[in-house]
Every structure is written in structure tokens, then in C-alpha cells.
Amino acid sequence: MSNNIAKLSRRSFIKSSALSALALGALAACGSKESDDNAASTPANDAADTAAEEYTLVQEGKLIVASDLDFPPLDSFENSTPQGFDVDLSNEIAARLGLECEYLPPQDFDSIIPMIKQGGKADIGNSAFSITPERELEIDFTEPYLDSNLGVAVKKDLGISGGEEAIVNALNASDMTVAVQAGTTGEAWARENLPEATIVPLASVTVCMTGVSTGQYQAFCADLPVIGHQCTVSFTDCEIALEIPTGEQYGIVVSKDNPGLTAAINKALADMEADGTMDELKSKWFGE
Amino acid sequence: MTHDKRLGKTRFAALVTTLVLALTFLFPTGAFALTTNKATARPNEKGGSGVIGGLDTRLTWEGTVEGGEQVSSIVLTLPGNGSFDGASTKITALEGLSRANVEGEATAAGNTLTVDFSEPVSEGLLLRLEVEGMRFPSEGGDIVVSGTYVNQSGEQQLADSKPIKTIANTALQQMVAALDASPAVEAWNSNPFLGMFFKPQLMLTALFSLVPGWLLCLMIVVIAYPFAIILGLIFALMKISKHPLLRGIAIVYINILRGTPLFLQIYIMFFGLPMMNINIDNNVLGVIVIAINASAYLAEIFRAGIQSIPQGQYEAASSLGMSYFQTMFSIILPQTVRRVIPTVTSDFITSYKDTSLLSSVGVMELMMFSKNLTSVSGNMTPYVAAAIFYLVVTLPLIKVVTIVENRMAHAERGGGHRPKAKTAAAQGDSQDESSAAGTAVHAEALEPEASTMGSALTSLSPATAQEV
Numbered sequence: 001m002s003n004n005i006a007k008l009s010r011r012s013f014i015k016s017s018a019l020s021a022l023a024l025g026a027l028a029a030c031g032s033k034e035s036d037d038n039a040a041s042t043p044a045n046d047a048a049d050t051a052a053e054e055y056t057l058v059q060e061g062k063l064i065v066a067s068d069l070d071f072p073p074l075d076s077f078e079n080s081t082p083q084g085f086d087v088d089l090s091n092e093i094a095a096r097l098g099l100e101c102e103y104l105p106p107q108d109f110d111s112i113i114p115m116i117k118q119g120g121k122a123d124i125g126n127s128a129f130s131i132t133p134e135r136e137l138e139i140d141f142t143e144p145y146l147d148s149n150l151g152v153a154v155k156k157d158l159g160i161s162g163g164e165e166a167i168v169n170a171l172n173a174s175d176m177t178v179a180v181q182a183g184t185t186g187e188a189w190a191r192e193n194l195p196e197a198t199i200v201p202l203a204s205v206t207v208c209m210t211g212v213s214t215g216q217y218q219a220f221c222a223d224l225p226v227i228g229h230q231c232t233v234s235f236t237d238c239e240i241a242l243e244i245p246t247g248e249q250y251g252i253v254v255s256k257d258n259p260g261l262t263a264a265i266n267k268a269l270a271d272m273e274a275d276g277t278m279d280e281l282k283s284k285w286f287g288e
Numbered sequence: 289m290t291h292d293k294r295l296g297k298t299r300f301a302a303l304v305t306t307l308v309l310a311l312t313f314l315f316p317t318g319a320f321a322l323t324t325n326k327a328t329a330r331p332n333e334k335g336g337s338g339v340i341g342g343l344d345t346r347l348t349w350e351g352t353v354e355g356g357e358q359v360s361s362i363v364l365t366l367p368g369n370g371s372f373d374g375a376s377t378k379i380t381a382l383e384g385l386s387r388a389n390v391e392g393e394a395t396a397a398g399n400t401l402t403v404d405f406s407e408p409v410s411e412g413l414l415l416r417l418e419v420e421g422m423r424f425p426s427e428g429g430d431i432v433v434s435g436t437y438v439n440q441s442g443e444q445q446l447a448d449s450k451p452i453k454t455i456a457n458t459a460l461q462q463m464v465a466a467l468d469a470s471p472a473v474e475a476w477n478s479n480p481f482l483g484m485f486f487k488p489q490l491m492l493t494a495l496f497s498l499v500p501g502w503l504l505c506l507m508i509v510v511i512a513y514p515f516a517i518i519l520g521l522i523f524a525l526m527k528i529s530k531h532p533l534l535r536g537i538a539i540v541y542i543n544i545l546r547g548t549p550l551f552l553q554i555y556i557m558f559f560g561l562p563m564m565n566i567n568i569d570n571n572v573l574g575v576i577v578i579a580i581n582a583s584a585y586l587a588e589i590f591r592a593g594i595q596s597i598p599q600g601q602y603e604a605a606s607s608l609g610m611s612y613f614q615t616m617f618s619i620i621l622p623q624t625v626r627r628v629i630p631t632v633t634s635d636f637i638t639s640y641k642d643t644s645l646l647s648s649v650g651v652m653e654l655m656m657f658s659k660n661l662t663s664v665s666g667n668m669t670p671y672v673a674a675a676i677f678y679l680v681v682t683l684p685l686i687k688v689v690t691i692v693e694n695r696m697a698h699a700e701r702g703g704g705h706r707p708k709a710k711t712a713a714a715q716g717d718s719q720d721e722s723s724a725a726g727t728a729v730h731a732e733a734l735e736p737e738a739s740t741m742g743s744a745l746t747s748l749s750p751a752t753a754q755e756v
Contacts, residue, residue, distance in 0.1 A: 110659070110662060110663045110666075114484065114666055117484075118480060118484065133346075133376065133420040135666075138666050147387050149382075149385045182659055182660075182662075182663040183662075183666075187663060188330065191330070191331055195337055200650035200652075200656075201656075201659055201660055201663055202650060207648065210559050211559070211650065214562040214563050215562050215567070216558060216559065216562055216570075216649070216650065217650065224385070243385060245382040245384070245385050245414055246380070246382075246416070247381070247387045247416060249387075
């Protein structure tokens with residue numbers, strides 16, 4: 001067994017070095033032609049495309065997924081089974097790649113990107129990751145599969161109201177404590193837009209919402225679908241105070257050493273979009 | 289600046305611009321067909337929340353296209369030596385909360401950024417420009433993002449954004465920049481393990497920015513511990529008392545607190561108390577949780593310590609006509625203290641480390657600061673820096689425990705700590721004691737005063753311990 005893994009990783013090493021050499025070559029060739037950074041990404045993608053289906057996995061025949069599984073309706077862990085939109089998506093992708101989908105137990109959200117970057121534990125991270133340039137420095141994203149926005153939840157009796165600006169101003173005060181899930185775009189938004197408030201990064205959505213519900217924190221900033229779900233299903237004493245249009249998009253996290261897998265997933269995503277599977281999934285989990 | 293350039297180009301443009309400017313002054317906000325909603329910058333101070341000029345950060349600019357308008361391009365302008373060079377721009381257009389399909393190309397030239405849309409952006413859309421890798425003027429200050437835009441009737445002035453607070457570069461950030469530039473550091477970071485856990489730049493910033501969290505940890509445990517000792521002692525005495533009710537209360541208290549994870553106790557206190565409308569400051573609550581938790585462990589340590597004192601001591605004390613409390617406080621407990629010091633120190637170390645669990649409920653202690661840094665950087669180095677802060681306190685304490693334990697073992701073997709006039713002196717130089725033991729006993733025998741009764745009884749303990 002261990003021998004097998006050793007062989008696999010050696011093979012994967014050769015493959016990944018070959019791939020990175022290819023990508024580097026493409027980059028270098030491009031760099032000599034023109035210095036525009038954006039243009040460089042296209043040939044590199046082409047290199048990945050030609051190497052499509054040539055990817056490495058932690059365990060042969062299995063697509064191992066890391067997720068925090070605490071982000072309903074996207075990810076949840078009900079009765080010890082992963083559930084949600086992202087989970088169905090992972091299963092569908094794995095099926096289309098001819099692999100068996102296996103979820104790791106729930107991981108801390110902020111540990112997933114380092115885990116994928118380091119490799120060896122999971123093949124992909126699929127936990128409602130918004131595509132951001134900072135994250136793209138660490139890992140690769142697949143094409144976006146879902147649009148999202150941010151929202152702020154508060155307790156119903158907090159008594160702030162008004163337009164978007166009035167609410168942001170009310171929250172941006174030194175006596176406000178705003179809970180966020182560590183490492184999320186909600187945290188980044190709060191730090192950028194509420195510099196006066198105390199930002200408290202916590203491990204899970206449930207802890208954040210419990211804190212808001214008990215008055216420990218005044219507000220919780222996170223992805224709008226999740227906030228909406230929490231306020232209607234679990235914490236009915238809370239409400240959405242603010243909808244923040246950010247137009248962010250979710251992508252699946254893949255290691256930079258594994259461009260073949262990114263390409264393969266992109267193909268699966270495009271197929272799902274084309275044959276209507278994606279719409280089915282969306283209506284299953286988000287209604288409409 | 290752009291404005292001046294264009295003036296030179298054509299008269300027509302000049303005319304339009306003046307007209308627009310005049311209109312702008314006449315109708316301060318209503319005249320903008322593209323209203324500036326906001327401009328914010330991502331904090332780029334490592335381990336802090338400031339926006340530093342001259343260093344890469346991200347500018348988020350938002351504007352709404354008003355009714356009846358179509359915007360075909362936008363120019364954003366920064367004052368001073370602010371720069372968009374090398375920045376990448378993400379263009380998002382939203383109609384309400386859903387994305388609209390808008391494509392465009394951004395070109396940066398010094399302090400201006402021009403965004404040309406492939407098709408004019410129609411009314412009612414919220415335009416969001418995220419410019420990653422831009423730099424504010426290096427001298428800092430309140431920065432206003434201004435600019436122009438083009439609609440169907442020509443170029444218009446953009447409303448100034450609210451000022452963004454920025455600061456000049458700090459000495460720490462300059463050191464970090466120096467590390468960034470060093471090839472040796474780059475080579476070090478290219479190793480995945482070293483780069484992930486021991487990145488020098490982050491280590492430096494973390495060591496500085498974790499200090500407030502470290503002080504809070506120390507403060508919590510230092511304040512909590514005396515309370516824990518008092519509580520622990522009370523419950524220890526209750527547990528060995530003959531009164532069944534007192535004993536029962538102590539047993540329940542100790543067993544529940546020792547038998548459940550501290551994590552759970554923290555959650556119950558932090559989320560449970562507010563539900564009962566008891567609102568206490570987070571830090572105070574932290575002190576209370578740590579004190580209560582430690583008191584249960586200390587109670588057991590004290591109980592074991594008290595019960596390890598041989599029965600002969602009680603008998604000797606009562607033969608002198610001492611009451612229970614006299615016996616306890618002047619005979620038994622002083623001897624217990626000496627015996628429990630190593631275990632209590634270990635427990636102190638545990639409590640100090642346990643403060644890390646308070647980060648899960650938002651107490652701004654050491655782990656919280658490291659978690660902040662880690663979530664911003666995606667790197668584990670801040671946790672290693674936190675480990676250093678824990679070790680700074682725990683290593684010396686562990687050393688103390690070892691020394692005390694060695695001395696005690698030495699004394700148990702009969703090597704030291706013979707009866708002597710002053711017990712305090714005996715602890716200081718137990719090494720020399722073995723040779724001078726004979727004289728010490730002699731001296732003790734010559735001083736039959738009541739004040740030395742305690743130490744006289746102490747001298748009995750090794751002998752009685754062997755008998756029992």
C-alpha cells in the first residue's frame with residue numbers, strides 16, 4: 001500500500017515537473033514577445049489543455065475533497081454525511097472524471113487552501129471559495145461555477161436601519177464587534193469597510209451566528225446565501241441588515257502543481273453547464 | 289492632471305469640460321450620471337489594519353450608472369505619486385444582486401487608470417472596479433480618488449470619493465521589504481516547509497504584532513491564578529471535610545470541571561451567560577473561566593498534598609492541644625505548599641496554554657492575533673511565532689519545576705533539609721545542608737520555642753513517613 005503511494009507520488013513528481021517546465025516554457029516564450037502579464041496566462045492555459053486528463057491524485061481512482069462542511073446550503077454535514085450544492089457538484093465532477101468522490105471530515109475553512117497548496121491530503125478544495133487574486137497567488141481556481149454576494153446579519157432588535165451607507169456607518173464604530181469566518185471574503189470586506197469596528201475571525205458560521213444571536217457580537221458578515229439560510233432556518237431572531245453586491249464568484253481550489261486536474265474539472269463544469277445539470281443543481285438547492 | 293492634457297488637445301473638449309464643470313458646481317450631486325458610491329482600500333499593513341502608501345494594495349471603487357445614461361469609459365486618478373502601474377483590474381457589474389455581463393479593458397498609466405468598456409454600460413448598473421496591486425502615494429494622508437468618465441454626451445467629471453485614510457511606510461514594513469528583496473530569504477522560502485512555517489518576513493511582523501495578544505494571555509492567567517488557588521483550596525478542604533454535604537458539593541464541582549473539556553466550559557460561559565442576560569466583558573469572562581477551570585485541578589492537587597502529610601503530624605498537633613484549624617493552617621498546609629509547588633507550577637503552565645482556547649470565542653489573545661495573521665496571509669508562520677511566545681513563559685517555568693523536584697528528591701533521600709532554625713534558609717542551600725546536617729539538628733534541639741514548632745514538626749515527617 002505505502003509502496004504504491006510512493007510510486008504514485010514519484011510518478012506525479014515527474015509529471016508535475018514536466019508540466020511546470022511546459023508552463024514555464026510557454027511563459028518564457030510569451031515574455032519575450034510581450035511583457036503584458038495578462039497575456040501570459042493564455043498560453044499557459046493552452047499548455048494545460050494539451051495535458052488535459054494528465055493529472056495526479058492523492059489516491060488512485062479517488063477524488064478527495066476538502067471542505068469546511070459548515071456553510072449550508074452550499075456545504076453541510078448533516079447526520080455525518082456531507083450535503084449541499086458543493087457536495088453534489090463534487091460528486092458530479094468525480095462521476096464525470098470516472099472517479100470516486102471522497103470527502104475529508106470537516107476542515108477549518110482557513111486551513112483548506114494551505115492544505116491543497118501543500119498537497120498530499122486532498123485533491124481539491126470545494127467550500128464556496130470566492131475567486132480572489134490573493135488566493136490565486138497560492139493556488140489555482142477552476143472556472144467560476146456560481147455567483148454570490150456578501151451580506152451582514154444582525155440581531156433583529158439591534159435597531160440599525162436606513163440605506164446601505166447608513167448601516168455601514170452604524171457598524172463602523174469602535175463599540176461594534178463584527179464576527180467573520182476566518183479567511184473568508186466576508187472577513188476581507190469587514191476589514192476594508194469597517195476599519196473602526198473590532199473584527200473577530202472565528203472558525204465556523206454556527207459560532208458566529210450564535211454569537212450574534214446572544215449579543216456577543218453585533219454583526220456577522222459572510223456570503224449572502226449562507227446568511228439568508230441561517231436567518232431563516234437556524235437563527236430566526238436574526239435578520240439580514242445589509243446585502244452587499246460584490247458579484248464574487250465561487251471556484252474550486254486545485255493545487256498549482258496539478259493544472260491537468262484544473263483543466264479536467266473545467267471541462268466537466270462546462271459540460272454540466274451545457275447539458276443543464278448545473279441548472280438542475282441550482283434549482284435543487286436554491287429554488288427559483 | 290488628465291484634465292489639463294485634454295484641454296490642450298481640442299477646444300471642443302475644453303468647452304465641454306468647462307460646461308460640465310460649471311454644471312457640476314451648480315448641481316453638486318444630482319448632475320452625476322455616474323455616481324461614486326464608495327472607494328475603499330484593503331489594509332496592507334502586515335499584522336495591522338492600516339493602509340500604507342507606496343505598497344501594493346487593492347482599491348475597490350464602486351459607482352452606479354444613473355437613469356438614462358450610458359457609460360463607455362472611466363478614468364480613475366490618484367493624487368501625488370500614487371500609481372496604478374502593474375495593477376490588474378477586475379470589472380464587475382451588478383444589477384441588484386445578480387451579475388451583469390460587462391466586459392472592459394483597463395490600462396494603467398502612472399496615477400491614472402482608464403477602463404474602456406467594450407459596450408457602453410447601461411443605466412441602473414452598479415459598476416465595481418477592483419484594482420489589485422495599485423499603490424497609494426508613499427507619504428500617506430487622506431487620499432481622494434477622482435477621475436472622469438465618458439457617457440453618450442462626452443467626457444464628464446467624476447464625483448470625488450470619500451477620503452481613504454492612508455499612512456506613510458513604517459520602519460517595520462521597511463524591514464519586511466528588505467527581507468522581501470533578499471535572495472537568501474527567497475531561497476529559504478522556496479522550501480515549502482520553511483516557507484510555510486518559518487517565513488522570515490511574517491515571523492518578523494508576527495513577533496511585533498502578537499505582543500498585545502501575549503500580554504493579554506499573561507494578564508488573564510496571572511489575574512485568574514490567585515483566585516484559582518483560593519477557590520481550589522476551599523474545595524480541597526471541602527472535599528476532605530467530614531461534613532457529607534460539603535464533601536458532595538466539592539466532589540460534584542471538581543468532577544464536572546475536570547471531567548469536561550475546557551472548550552465546552554468556555555462555550556457555556558460565553559454563550560450561555562448572555563442568554564440569561566448576564567453581560568460581562570469578554571476579558572473578564574476569560575479570567576473567570578480560566579480561574580474556575582484551574583481551581584478544580586488545583587483542588588485535587590491540594591487535596592492530594594494535604595492527604596500526603598502523615599497522620600503523625602495531626603496526632604502531634606493535637607497532643608499539643610491545637611484545634612483543627614490551627615493544625616491545618618500552621619502545621620499541615622505549610623508542609624503541603626512545599627510538596628505541591630511542582631504540580632501547581634505545571635498546572636499554571638497548562639492554564640497559560642489553555643488561554644489559547646479563548647480565541648474561539650473572540651477574546652483578542654495570542655492565538656486570535658496569530659489566526660488573524662494566518663487567515664490574511666495563508667501562511668502558518670504566525671502560529672510558530674505564537675509558539676515562541678508560549679515557550680518564553682513555559683520553558684523557564686518548566687526549568688523551575690525541575691529544580692524544585694530535584695531538590696525535593698534530594699531531601700527525600702535524606703540528603704538535605706534537616707531541621708533548622710529557619711525553613712526558608714533550608715530551601716536556599718539544601719546542597720550544603722547534608723554536610724552540616726548534624727549541627728542543624730543540634731541547633732534545633734537548643735531552641736524549644738513555640739515559634740519553631742512548625743519546623744520541628746516538619747523534621748519529624750521523613751521518619752514518620754517511613755513508619756506509616
